[in-house]
Amino acid sequence: MTNADTDSLRLQRVMSALADIAEEASDAELLNEAGIAGVDVSAEANRVRTLLLGGVLAAKKERLYKAQRDHGESITSLGSRASKVPADPAARRAMLFGVLQRRPEMRPAMVTLQHREFESFSDADVESVLHQLDVLGALDDDGHEPGS
Helix, strand or coil, X not given: CCHHHHHHHHXXXXXXXXXXXXXXXXXXXXXXXXXXXXXXXXXXXXXXXXXXXXXXXXXXXXHHHHHHHHHHHHHHHHHHCCCCCCCCHHHHHHHHHHHHHHCHHHHHHHCCHHHCCHHHCCHHHHHHHHHHHHHHCCCCCCCCCCCC
C-alpha cells in the first residue's frame, strides 16, 4: 500500500468519524458549535445551496447538450439516408398497399377517418406516408429495393 493509499484511508476514517459525530449531535449542538467557531450558518447554507443548485443546473445542461447533439446527428443521418420510396406514383401506391398487407397493424396509424378507403389518397398522401414509414424503418423489411 502506498503513502497516498494510506493517507486516503486515514482521511476516509476521519471523515466517517466526523459524520458519525454530526449524525449523533442535535441541531442545537451543531448550531452552537458553528457559532463558537465563528461560522455564519445562514451564509454557509446559502453557499452550499448555491453550489448544489449549480451542480444540478450543470448536469441538466449537459443532458440537454447531449440530447441536442444526438438529435442533430439523427437529423443528419435521415438526410443522408437513401430513400426506398419509388419515383413512380403507381409503384408508390403498390408499395403502400403491400406494406399494409404485410403489416395490417400499421393501418390505423396511417389512415384518418376521411381516408378509410385508400382510393381517396392523393399521390402526395401516398408519398408522404411512405416517406414516414421509411424514416421509421418500416420499409426496411418489405423486400423492395430503393427507388424501385
